[in-house]
Amino acid sequence: MLVATLLALVLTARALATECPASCDCGAGEGGAEREYICRQEGVVYQVNGLPNSFAKIHCESNNIDWTTIPFFPYSSNGTLESLTLSNCQLPSTFASVLANLGANDVRALTLTGAAGELGAEHVKGLSSVENIMMIYADDQTRIPYDVFAALPALRDFRIRGARLQLEENGGDNGPSAHPALRSVELASSGIADVPPGAFMRIRHVKKLYLWGNKIENFTSESFRGLDNLDTLDFTGNPVSSLPSRAFTAAPRLRSLTLVATRLAHAPTDAFEGLNELEEILFKFGRGSVKFSPRALASLPALKKLTFDRTPLDSLPHDLLDGSTALEELTIKSTGLKTLPDGLFKTQQRIQQLDLSGNLIKKLDSKIFWPLKGMKELNLDENNIEEFPTQLFSGLENLTSVTANRNGLKYIADDAFQGATSLEFLSLNDNQLTLKPKDGPTNEYLDLDEPSPFQTLVNLKELHLQGNAISDIFSDWKWRLITNLRKLDLSRNNFTYLSKADLQFLAYNLEIDLRQNHITTIDVQPYIAGLPVDEGPREETKSVMLLDNNPFRCDCEIYMFIRRLHGAKRLTAEPKLDIGNARCASPPSFAGELVKDVSSSALTCSLRPQDCPANCTCDFRPATLSLELDCDAEPSKYPDPENHGLRTTKLRLRSIQSLTLPPHVVSLNLSGIGLTESPLLNLQDIKDLDVDLSGNLLTAAPVELLQANLTLHLARNPFACDCSHFDDVLLLQHYKSNIFDADNVTCSGGGSPWHMNAARLCDFRRATIIGGTLAALGIIAAFVAVFSYRYILEIKVYLFNRGWCQSLITEDELDKDAEYDAFVSFSEKDAKWVSEELLPKLEGAPNNFKLCVHYRDWVLGDMIPAQIARSVEQSRRTIVVLSENFLKSTWAQLEFRAANIRAQRERRARVLVIILGEVPDCEEMDAELRAYLSTNTYLKWGDRLFWERLKYAMPHKRRGQLNEVYVADKLKRGGLDARLNANGKIVNDAAQQRF
Template sequence: MSASKDIQSYLQKWRILTAILLLLLHPGQGFLTGYRGGVGLDGFGICPADLRNCSCRSYTGAETEIDCPEADSTVHLRIEPHQYAEMRCQRNRRYEFDQIPQLSIGETNRLTIDDCPFPRHQSILQLVSFLGTTQVKVLWLKNNANHEHSASLVRNHFAGLENLDRLAISNAKLSDIGPDLFEHLPNLTWLDMRDNIFQLPPTIFDALPKLRILELSFNSLEELNPRLLRHLPNLQLLTLWHNKLRTVSRQVFTGVPELERLDLSANQLESVPSDLFADLPRLTELAMGFNNFRSLPEGLFRANHELRKLKLASQRVELETLPRDLLQNLPALEQVNLERMGLTSLPGTLLHGSPNVTQLNLAFNQLRQLPEDLLRDQKALYILQLQHNQLTNLPDGLLKNTRDLHTLRLSHNQIGELSADILKALGKLEELYLDHNQLHTIELNAFRYTTALHTLHLQANQLAFETLNALPGPALDKNEEDPSDIAAPDEFGMFVQDGTPFQHLHQLRELDLSSNWLTAVPRDLLLNTHELQRLNLTRNNITSLTYANLQFLAPAITVDLRHNNIIEINLADMERLVLLERRSYEEQTGRARILLNDNPLNCNCIAYAFAKYIQNKLATAVYDRLELVADALTCQGPEHLQGMLIKDVPTRELLCDLDTPTTQIRHCPTACKCFIRPEDMGVIVDCSSQGLTEVPELPRPSTFGYRFIELHVENNNISVLPDKPATVAGGWSEVRELYASNNTIGTLETAQLPNGLRLLDLTRNRLTELSAPIAEMLSASTTLNTLRLAHNVWTCECEATQFVTFAHTNQRRIEDFGRLRCSDGRQLEHTTLGDLCTDRTHTIVLVCVIVSVLACLAAMLSFVYYTYKLELKVWLFKHGICLWLVAEEELDKDKLYDAFVSYSHKDEAFITEHLVPTLERDPMNFKLCWHVRDWTPGEMISSQISSSVEQSRRTIIVLSTNFLESLWGQLEFRTAHLQSMAERRNRLIIVIYGDIGSIDELEPELRAYLHTNTYVRWGDPWFWDKVRFAMPHPPKVRGATGTSTAVKSGVSTAGGLFMKQLHGTTVDDKMELIKPQTAPATPPVLTTPPTEPTACTAPASGPFIISGNGTVTGTPPVYYHQQINPYRVSGHINGAFVINSNAKQSDV
């Protein structure tokens, strides 16, 4: 068969390749053009150029569809060259076949005409002449009976089809079938006539000597003429299924000696003669189901030794039994189907002499018992189906010869026990179905020899764990060994002595034990069934699970435990054991999958580890070993957790009773309830609402593996807590959480509280205060984190300051701090120490108010002072008020100068015209150190800078862009700055002259100074007042008496040198005292200078005495800022020798 398909596929590919080559070589000569002047058809969907009024399109690959007419199709064609052509008509429409384009498809395998009327005076070939078919092998005529005007099929319709091989007529118009209907079909081998045939002429098939297959199903034939098949010597298959035959005679089959397959099913046969099939020696398959047989004759198949398949199933009338020799001595018989026949018993000799039966189906009968020798000769039996009967047991010897049995179906019977002998010979049995019986006992060795079993269904029985191994089975022969004494092979693990019958099923892959009475998972299934993949334990009575019940050695098993009565799942040791066993299964592929939903789980402490698993709180290795599916599992108890999903249950709520009814030594105090909590290994002792007057003696958790006590004594009459020394033998010292609300406790002592207390609830008692020791103890506790003290009668008087202080200090610990109230109703949260002693409070309040007002006033004055400090001091200094605030210290009394002026020589105009004159004349009269005037020629400049800074009370820095470029100016700044830092006094006065740019871009030291000190900017309306304020402050303001300090000291205050006109060439910076300066001074003097005068007056002491080596001018006063009297001398002025800066060295 496979080789034939390969050849056909090869030929098909060759045809397609040939067609492609033809198209490439002759592009204008396709199937649709150039073929005898007609219209050909391209198997690849190429449509003709002349479609007339039709449409043509490619359908799928080699198929083409044509609809005529295109707009409203009445005829639809689908064609694949060399394969088939189908024509389908629309009902009740006018057909114009002459409008269809002429095609030439040549030879075709199959022609189908569906729903089209037959012409009265044309053959079928003439009807489809537009196709251009030269030969048709298979013809299907369907549904022409739907047309009123269609002609009934007659002989002439088949004219020209002499080579037709197969003909199928379905729902055709055959109202008057002629005896010569098939006269033009001598080569027909296959004929299918179905639907609407009521009677056939006796000679209708006489013209079909080559007919091999005749199908007459779905007709209404009531009888068969004895001559009907007489001239069909090659007939091999006859199908008469679904007719109305009541009787069939032997003569009908006389002329068909080659008949191999016969189907008489679904008729109305009630009986047949015993020799009905006597002339059919080649008969191999017979179907007679769905009839009305009331009995079958003996010897019915006596002549049919080649019979292989027999189907008598589904009789409409109950047969009850069969003839004793019905199936005897049929050596070729392989498949027997006797299901649904109403059989209640079978003869033991039914199959004797038929040893090759492989499939026997006796299902859906009413068999109550089977003869022990029924299968005596069935050594080749492979499948035995006995399901849906009323069998109560099986004889031990029934299957002893069926050693090749592969599948045994016994479902839906009433079998109660399975003995050790019934399956003893079935070493090749792979599938056993015993579900839906009344099976309550399976002997221990029942499966001892069925080691190949891989599918076992035992659901819907009465099996209980105890009864699985209750019966040891019959005594073994002397030569047999007890399997419990046999060491199992390594690959099978080990036997469990006194185990279950499953201990032998090492190849078992599927086991269904659902709907039984099991109370536990059979241990054999854990250890010995290494290949087990599916284990169904649903709807049993399993009440508890441990990790030991889930340690399956099968690598990828799925265990269904849903719909049981599991109330406890104890996985306490699972995580530890998994981590210990990791090496033994780390190479294992897969993990056990356990389905646990739909069980009434009691969510107590036993479920703690299980809840942690479900909530992903265990080690990863656990989840690699085991998958527990409980996403929809809810708690059925206790009441406060009922209905909650286990995945959402807080693990702290999982508790168990400390003492159980079977506990011999009780730990829980009388009248109390005690629980254990694995979450924190705590013991909960609940003695609330018991009318207690004292705390009962408590157990010691440390003695039975727990850590502490959570004690509840709420709603009692306890007035005093126990004293620790008195209860040292009990568990009071191990209390960590104490709930004692709603009692009558009035006092609290340090000796009464256990060490390590974490929670203390004393609400609704009679406490009035906390003593200093107890308050100190509670405050110093490192473990106490929750304290509840509300609803007590707290005293809020002057003596209760200790408690009030404690409460406010520990409000983080006091959970109900906001609800603490004094005995007079005041909230402690809003009560201060001042509220406790009202007599002292008023005085304290008054003093506090005054102090607060003064502090606010001082703060305001300080704010104003520090905000406007400079302006305020300047104003006070200017008006001679509070001069002590601005007086100079005695530290500077020996200084020679009030200020040293540091500037760039390029800013000479500003110095000579504004700064020096204004500071040295009235009313300021400061003595300035000006290097042009006061330095000694010839000395080191750096030494003179240092000396000038040290001998001056202030250093005035004229900061300009020129200054920033002067190296000597920077040296003078650093020298003055260092002195200020050394003396921790501000001796620098920065005068910003002109635009110096951003301060942040200056040299770091200068930038830091300007950011942290006040400076004066030229052009400020308060410029001279701020400079005067920054200068040294004598006890009496200079100039107050009109006498200049400079005059008194005998030093000129004119400040100018009588050397040359200062607006021309100026004295250069330090190093250039003898070098003319040609660069102009920058920046120019502001156009709007301060209102102070800009020229110095003559010294008050009279004219200078001048002597020089040049021209000498007399005694009239000299104004060094005016451009008159240009003296250019070198000589003495009042005893001082003066050098002209423009003089030559020879002039000095």
């Protein structure tokens, strides 16, 4: 015995080492471990491949292979292959011979695809390990091979497809039956049209019977007689139109019934009677509307899962499920069902999953779900439900998931979810919800105080509300549902604005999805150290708010939001703001730019048109707390920045004459407007001003502005840096620290003024001019000296009468007989200003001018016209204090005419006009006075250089000349209190008793 065993091992080893047969091409299959042979046998080609000691496949080009002549293929060492597949081959006389040529003695699974011949017991003779047989495209098979079942004691699973089977009553004959090992039989797509009584009696131990894809239209309660152990029956794809009474009573242990893609139209009340162990029924892809009789699915004590999927249902009887109290999973999906009858669930306390999606349900009764105490998951997707009424989910303490996506849901009662305390997942996407009460919000401050209908769902983890019409963040989302809530999906809603309160979420790890809304503005609360919310140790929140795909308006309203994006410290309860790749939709200057790339310092807003001066644009910039005006000319009235929560004003003008700025203006932009000389600015009340004169046509330094110690911008001006402007170069160099863009200031011919030696700019010019002119000047000077000495008086008179070179003639010589330096003409109502402002300044040191005023210097009792004429003739100047009061005074205007006539006669500038208050309306003026003002300059009280200009216009005296007698005299007479009486005479009230 030992010798025989050793010999067998040696022969097997030799067989495994056999080289490639002469008639085959050999190679390695997939993965390298498989072996592949392509062989030819008298014109017949076949292919053998497989994995040694695992499987082998033989594919024939035609089914006339001679199995007795095939060579040896080493796929096993005299063992059992896991599977053998014959494809498109003639059935061999025995499979044992084929296995022997593969080096195996048995196989566990046998697959025959397109095999020629009808399978019988002779083909499987000698096999004892076969557990599974699969026959595909078995056109030659016309009967169930009961003899094969009997020959294979280990066979458990038999499947045949594409045969031409005919079932016989009671199995056809009295041959072998029972086959206790056989548990599953599939007779699919094999043309079975009739199921006679007892057709499967010879396989009564079978538990699973699959009859899908046949032509069965009718059967009786006897068709399944003998299948006492059957637990699964699949009728998929058969044209069954009606179930008979007690249709499956012959299979009392049936647990699963599949009726997919049938033409079932009617199920009588007793169709499922007697199926006390039935656990699952599947109705799917029905080809017509099914009508269930009352109680058709009632009293099925073991029924746990019932599915109607894409099977048309016009209606369901209210008692359909009465007594089927074990039901745990009920699906009525895409059936076209319009209503749920009252009482449908009255005995269904154990249902855990209820799927009603894809129907046409429009209305839900408040009490419809109340019996479902055990329900955990509810799917109401894709119906026409418009409202969740009051107490809809009352008492459903085990409910953990509700979905009602893609309905027409518009309203949810405040207490609809009351009692559903275990709810963790709620999805109401793509509805029309606003979550507001039917009659509008009950509280004016909805974002602070009004809760949503979900306020009692303290265990909620995910709330999906995308694709609705919601525009408010409700208080319970921020402050109540904070322990468990992890996702709040509000994308694709109607949010346009988020307030400071909208960003305060106490949840520690929450994702708030606000993408694809209409948000233009987010108002972020600035961080203020010491706020109560920041006190105490608290880990930084991991919550995040997603804000991508919103049309942001990138103006001053999102200033703090942009700062937050760029790292400004946030409040403890504020989630991280994730802007993604959101872009600015407006204003045009920012349109299309990524919000995250916008600088907070660039953000501005426009004032309301009624708050902005005409011909101006008015913006305010929160980064600098400044109001920015861009005007064609100086506005008649400046907006007060404090009225808008700002501090300063920045002004840009397109043209300028003279300008008086209010104190809140800190920047004046006059760049690029073609200025050829420095603008005239009244800087009396200005403390800090930045003036931009860049890009103009200035050739000389703006002396007054530099000396005022302002910050200037002077780049891109053609400054002259030659001899005639050497003092301008010196001035620029002296005030270089005040010039903001000094490094960009250049001379008109190029070069920089900062390194020039201004003192030497004129050296060459002086050298060439002085040498050539000194001689001529000497001769001329000598001649003029002699001539002037002899005829000096005649020359002065000649020049004076013709108005020539009068600056060379001193006032003392021309008006040496004049008693006063100036006669002051004014209205009696302006006497206070004259006595308190004008006289002390001009008559006091160091000026010491001698002035004539009527209440002090006129002769008492003399006629006024004579006094006027004498005062004008005896004064070198006449100072007219022009005001609204002056225009109403007849005597005052008479004084002006007298002075003006003298000035015209002598062709001298003898009249000085001072405007007191606003410039009077020209229409109220005398024609002579109006003509004078239109052709002569005047002084305005309040001008920064008023006193300097007035002193310059007064008579010029010799240095050191003082009228000491007059100084003493005017002090002496200063106490007189004179006025005009009704008769035109001057009266001194203080001395009235002495006259």
